[in-house]
Amino acid sequence: MKDQADTPLPPTELLICVKCRRGRATVADDDRWPGQILFDALTALPVPEEIRLTPVACLQNCDHGCTVALRGGDRWTYVFANLDEVADPAMLLDGAARYHATENGLIPWRERPEHFKRNCVARIPPLEVPNV
C-alpha cells in the first residue's frame, strides 16, 4: 500500500524528435531516419512507468540533432542536442530518471550525465501562476 504522506513526483516526459536526420543526406537501409531509430531504441529499453516517451515532429534543432527535451510538473524544461541514436539511448533514460528525481528539473552538476553538461541548447522555466 502506498503511504499517503509520500507524495509522488509528477511524471516526466521525454520528447524525442523522430524526424531528425542528424546531418545524413539519405535514409538508413531500414528506411528510418536517426530520430526514429533513437525513439525505437528507447521504446525497446525498460522505461520506468513514471517516464513517458513522446515522439515529436519536430523539435527544430535540425543543425545539431538528434535532439530531445525533458519536462514534467513544475520542473524546468531542458533541451539536449547532438545525441547519437545508437550510443546514447541508455544514457538518456538514466538522465531522464535523474531529472525525474528532482522537483525542479535541476540535476545536481556532479550527477548530471556528461552529455547533458555539454549539450544543453536551451532550458525554459516552469510556468508561474498566471497573473491575468
Place this chain on the structure above:
Amino acid sequence: MKDQADTPLPPTELLICVKCRRGRATVADDDRWPGQILFDALTALPVPEEIRLTPVACLQNCDHGCTVALRGGDRWTYVFANLDEVADPAMLLDGAARYHATENGLIPWRERPEHFKRNCVARIPPLEVPNV
C-alpha cells in the same frame, strides 16, 4: 464593449535571458551584460498588454546568445538565438505579436521575421492532456 463570442487568445510570454554575455569577455561601460540590455530595451518599448516580458537567469543557450523564448496557452514554445540587444528589440516585439495572433504558435512562414526563420534552436509542443 467586448463581444462575448470573441474569445480572447491566451496571453503570450516573451522570456529573455538577462544573464547573456553574447560572447563578450567584459561587461559594458554601464555595467550591464547584453542580455540585460536586451531586456531593458524591450521594457522601454510600447509592449502590448497581452504580451508579458519575463527575465530569466538563464536559458542556457550560452554559445549562441542572446536568447529568448515565446510561449503561452496551448501554443508551441519557441526558442530563438543569436539576437542583438541593440538591433533586434523592435523585431522581437513584432515577432511576439505575430506569435500571439496564432492559436498554436506556428507563425505562417511568409509572415515570420527573417531572424526567426534562421535562428530557431528548439521548439517544444504544447502540453497534452495528462494520461496519468
